[in-house]
Amino acid sequence: HTPALLPSDYCSDVQERLALYKRLANCEAEDDIRDLQEELIDRFGELPPQTQALLETHRLRLFVQPFDVQKLDASEARIHVQFGPQPPIDPVKVIQLIQKDRNTSMAGPDKLTRKVEARELKQRVVEVRRLLEAVRG
Numbered sequence: 001h002t003p004a005l006l007p008s009d010y011c012s013d014v015q016e017r018l019a020l021y022k023r024l025a026n027c028e029a030e031d032d033i034r035d036l037q038e039e040l041i042d043r044f045g046e047l048p049p050q051t052q053a054l055l056e057t058h059r060l061r062l063f064v065q066p067f068d069v070q071k072l073d074a075s076e077a078r079i080h081v082q083f084g085p086q087p088p089i090d091p092v093k094v095i096q097l098i099q100k101d102r103n104t105s106m107a108g109p110d111k112l113t114r115k116v117e118a119r120e121l122k123q124r125v126v127e128v129r130r131l132l133e134a135v136r137g
Contacts, residue, residue, distance in 0.1 A: 006020055
């Protein structure tokens with residue numbers, strides 16, 4: 001729900017942008033993303049908001065991998081998380097969370113949803129992290 005890209009007025013060469021997208025997709029750790037971010041700043045200048053969002057979404061992608069998240073949708077009003085068949089979450093923690101937090105519910109056997117108020121991407125990222133940490137097995 002937020003533009004996440006390398007704008008053409010930031011990095012004008014199409015082939016270069018494609019190569020950078022590929023490198024970002026291959027980042028396997030936060031350090032890799034940080035190094036690429038520093039390189040982007042060195043080469044092209046201050047990051048535009050769309051590029052900041054791109055890097056932040058890739059950081060979130062790395063964070064959710066150990067939770068076996070198959071699909072994640074984080075809008076201003078709601079977070080939907082769909083897990084794979086064997087997620088490393090604690091069912092007891094899920095039940096306790098749903099009982100104490102009226103904004104959190106199950107949407108099927110493998111989907112967790114939470115109502116939020118998160119206009120900014122950074123707020124949504126924080127909310128996703130909080131939700132997953134609350135049910136970690």
